[in-house]
Amino acid sequence: MFENVRLALGSLRANKMRALLTMLGIIIGIGSVIAIMTVGESLTGSLNDSMSGLGASNLTVSLTQKSSDDESAGGARVRMFAPSTPGADDLMTDEMIAEYRAAFGSMVGAIELTESLGSGTVESAAGSATVTATGVNEEYYLTEELELLYGRLPADSDGGRRVALVSDQFVEDAFGGTVSAVNAVGQSFQMSVGGSLSTWYILGVYRYDEEETGIVSLTAASDEVITTMYVPLGTAKAVNGSDAGYQSFTVVGGTVEDQELFISETERFFASYYTRNDSYTVETSSLSSLLETMTEMLGTVQLAISAIAAISLLVGGIGVMNIMLVSITERTREIGIRKALGAPGSAIRLQFIVEAVVICLIGGLLGVAVGVGLGAVAADLMGFPARASVESILLAVGFSMGIGLFFGYYPANKAAKLDPIEALRYE
């Protein structure tokens, strides 16, 4: 076996250019598969990462406008949207949420209620910092991974008080280093949020994690870091002057066996409140289902490109077969000599199959190198960390050997069956 590999390498060395051209089809085929797999793997990998940072298993329950169906003159159904903001009557209420909790029991892990206050900026002699201020309920902290450094988290009982949980980054930016994070607890600052300027007291400081922000950080153009300021839900409602309810909130699944069913049941539960509402209803969506859709789409694209690559591999394989036939004709005399020296047909067959497999294996390995390189460059250009798909590399290498075996068999068998007398006479 080793002897055969040595022979094959020797024969490739003797015809370097020809060997390379023969391999080209395999290199292109394997290379493009590996490249697209690498891009796909990088894309889904980084999507998965950023999504799980955002809580991919979370379920968003939100109000959506009902579409009003009109029968037009032509009989065609035309969907008409009348954009509007939901009125106080349309919002989901605390009562609904309480009933939902009672109905679903342990299936509901937590319900994150939020009230946005928009963004605000603190300007002091020492520095400035911009935040997005959000009112959240206590349960919000159960599932969001915030690392509390100093002080404490705002509680629901703090509702109405102008207290806030800010990031260490905010402390550094807003106080310009004059106040350290540990001493920031209890400090106050003036900020205009929700249209009114007021004084806020720092209740706690959490660690700002750059990576946690995920996709959001991609949109931040300037080098100014916008962090989130968390305030009690009651405070946010008071500032906004709204106490009617919520346009959307997030449900974190508890002991859920069937995620799909849980999602649809949740949607049905809330939608039942809106059967008589003309303009609004409730929809649920989860990031995991969104991610699934995206992965599926990506899979289809990968499959399509793989199919094209498979054709290239087929053509490459035929090229290998062709060159093996040429090589065998050229070496007819050598085959005759080997047979005269006592090589059985099986030894000749093995020699040429090994040669074909070696060509394809080298082509496959070069293809993997090219593919990983291209994929890495493409992933880099799209701004994702490159990840090579190990399974597809192993598969590609195995597949290229398979091609060698398949397309090498016929020529090798032809060589094995040569008549030694004829072969020795061949010039």
Add this chain to the structure above:
Amino acid sequence: MDRAQQIRSAAESAFDRSQEVIRMEGITKRYFEGKENELEVLHGIDLTVKRGDFVAIVGESGSGKSTLMNIIGALDRPSAGRYWLDGLDVQDQPDRVMSEIRNKKIGFVFQTFNLIGRTTALKNVELPMLYGHVPQKERTRRAMELLSMVGMADRAKHQPNELSGGQKQRVAIARAMANDPAILLADEPTGALDSATSRTVMDIFHDLNRNHGKTILLITHSQALAEECPRILTLMDGNIVDERRGREVRYV
């Protein structure tokens, strides 16, 4: 004949048979059998070669020399007749067995050397042993031994295109000896060599025959070359027409 005599004669004939390297009875070869252009090349050859013989088969081209050689060398099968090689019945053997017979029992030396290109002299000599499944270490040891026997040890790492004709033929002889075959089958071994190198090659054959007891079958069209062999068979039109002793039998 009494019982004792019977046994003795049976034993003697068994001994005789064991001394035969080649035994051919009525070997016939026809091409295009059953077709209009059917052609009979050998018309029933009877031939016995004993262990240690050095036989020259002489004949003009077209006399059937090559066909006979192919049959003796287990490269081809006769159309009729029987053939034993070193006690082995070569009749109707499958290809795999024919390969093994060629590998173990026959050492070919060709007119055009037929060394394998891009492969060192050493690897060329090792080749029959590779197909005979001799372990690598033993292969190399024996190949070096054979190369020094033909005076080519210092060229072991050279490839055929770096060797002269005489050197190539010496490597080829070493290769033919690799599996210690029952017979060396040399087909016009000096046909492509000048007279000086022809002499060297012939001397190697004489040495192998005299001092190593190797059975050699030399196929040639040259009468002069045949004269130095102890036994000369003349082949004409597919029949052995003459058998005699060489006039200039050489002892090295």
